[in-house]
Amino acid sequence: MTGPVLEVDAVRKSYGERLVLDDVSLRVDEGDVICLIGSSGSGKSTLLRCLNLLEPIDDGEIRFEGSEISDPRVDARAVRSRIGMVFQAYNLFPHLSVLDNCTLAPRKVHGLSRTAAEARARDLLGQFGLGDHVDQHPDRLSGGQQQRAALVRALCTEPRLLLLDEITAALDPELVGDVLDIVRSLAETGTTMVLATHEMSFARDVATQVCFLHEGRILEQGPPAEIFTDPREERTRAFLRRVLPPA
Amino acid sequence: MAATWTPSERELERRRLRQRLRRRDLVVATTVTLVVFVGLGLGITSTPGWDAVQELFFNGFHARESFDAVLEGFWVNVKLFMICEPVILALALAVALARQARAAWLVPLRIVAVLYTDVFRGIPTILLVILLAFGMPALGLQGIPISATFWAGVALVLSYGAYVAEVFRSGIESIHPSQLASADALGLSRAQAMRHVVVPQAVRRVVPPLLNDFVSLQKDTALVASAGILDAVFAARNYGNFNFNYTPLVVVACFFVVMTVPLARLTDWLQRRYVERERAGAR
Structure with missing residues (x-):
């Protein structure tokens, strides 16, 4: 096997005064399904957009297939032609x-x-x-x-890599299942994915890694079994209490 | 948090790199621009008839001599434009709304609006100017203005009103039906929905084509010269006919350019402001 598909190292991004990504690091290996969870405004979407070079970053490095894509000389179109992205609002033409x-x-x-x-x-x-x-x-x-x-x-x-930005957030609950089933089958066939999602049970089933974002930082990261059953951080626990049905 | 952040060595290097790329772009842009424009200049001035053309159209003496007369005439163009433009906007919006009206009792209005746009977009503006400027005063009716300038202005309003109405209509029709649906759902009447929801969005969307028609109108105020009204073009032609030199026409052209450029910049700025306000981050 070669190295990781994508490596994010200490990425920082701000809109004017507002810091949206702060020292974010992430490693995506072949076949990984990384779920980004966290409340809205925690930086999930921004992170995905930075990975696809839709947003320039203010610091840190992003490496894709071993070469740095956050370099200004990099042809963004060549990078994007290797990365797929799906948006919350579909954005079909x-x-x-x-x-x-x-x-x-x-x-x-x-x-x-x-x-x-x-x-x-x-x-x-x-x-x-x-x-x-x-x-x-x-x-x-x-x-x-x-x-x-x-x-x-x-x-x-x-x-080579698929980025999914809350792709079920705009759907009726009964339609969510259809779309998630497809993502699930993609995951089973080894598609490498990073996805922002509010579907916790889906994340629990499918993710190889779950990242909890809070105020632009990855506060906690680990396999779903660990994050969902025994989170380390109090903030993660509070977030999960709010989004998961009481067991 | 933000205050204590110092960019990493890599980021600083990236910034230097970006700056270098920007500088390279600047050099390329400057070089290409210079080459193109110097080439054009040389190309034109080396044509065989250039000396004669320069004497006839770009003569400094005649430019200075005719300047005052042209300026005085140009004031007529400016006045015509300044008065016609708001009237056109109001008329065009009214016509566009009339075409959108769905109430049964407004059907005659819709028919009139459709006929109006069809007919007046079809007639060449210059014919309309001549017809109205000469024809209306000749009717000898009591109580209507007999000034040719007034009727030339009316002709411009009628002609451009039809164009601009279609611009407004395309803007109104480009607003997604879901906007009307949500206005309906809030209990707004159709008129209220138009007034508060659809038209504001439509107007923003059509600012660029509107500007296009404004600029066109600014230039077409020159058509009143054909009805013998003493505007900038008429003054320039007058001067040319007496002195056998057409430099004043170039002076008029410069006047028109100077008038239209600020309007273009203003619209660009307005447009940018709307985009920044309404589409912040939406890509």
Whole structure:
């Protein structure tokens, strides 16, 4: 095995006076599923956006596949073409059909032929239960379907790493399961993922590591069994008391 | 916490690197700009007829001589623009809203609005100016203004009102239906929803195309010259016809450019402010 897929080292990020990430370090190995938990505003989303170079960092280092991507000389597009990202609000392109949403990057960024890109997209869309909606426009789909389409869009480029930013937060509870099942099956097939989530039971089942963020710091990190049953920090315990149903 | 933070060696190195990249970009930008513009300048001045053209269109003496007359004429253009623009905005918004009205008893209004935009967008502005400026006073009606300038202004308002109405309409239609739905859900009437929810968002969205039409209108105030009104263009042509030199036309062009640039910058600034306020961090 080679080194870690992603290494985050002492990353710091602030918006003006407000410090949103403070000395955050994280290591993501091949096949890891890292769940970021914590209350809103704790920096989960910002961390994901920094990993994808959507936000510049103020200090620290991010290394992806062994080379530093926080260097100003790095071609951000080349990095992003290897990392997939799914957003809370789906962010599908409303003017393109589901299929075109999924083939845009493979064709324009990765240079795939239309036939190859479409074959791959159709295959994945079929797997994710969207076979009947391939030619529809995103607004015709339900939230759960849209988010699954967004997942397929991210997967179509065969990313080395998948970033999921609270992808079920905007969904009806009954639709959450569909989307999480897909993420679960991705995890089982060894997809490397970092995801911010509010779904604690999902994190407990699927994560290889759970990170609890509080006020921009990773306060506690460990395997889910440890974090959820015997957290070290009082703040983690307080957070879990609030979000977990009383046992 | 923030006060005690000192950037790491790596971060400082990165900053130096970023600064170096920025400096490199600056050098590239400057060099390319210089090469392009010097090249253009040399290209134009080395054409065979350049000396004659310079004498006819870029003559310093005639520029100074005609300046006062052009300035006086230009004041007419400025006045026309300043008065027409607010009227156009109001008229256009009213027309756009009339086209959006859904109440049954407002159907005649909708029809009028549709006819108005169709007809007045179709007629060339210069024809409208000539027709109204010469035609209306000639009617000899009691109680209506007989000034050609007034009617030329009316022509501009009617013509541009139709264009700008369509700009407003496209803005209104670009607002997502969910906004109307949530306004409905709050119990707002359709008029209230338009007034407080849809139109404010629509106006912000159409600021750039509106500016485009404003700039266009500023220039089209020059069309009143065709109705014999003594604006900047008329003054310049007058001077040219007497002195066989067309430098004043270039002077007029400069006046128009000077007038439109600040408006463009103002709109850029307004637009940026909206974006910063409403889309902070939303990418």
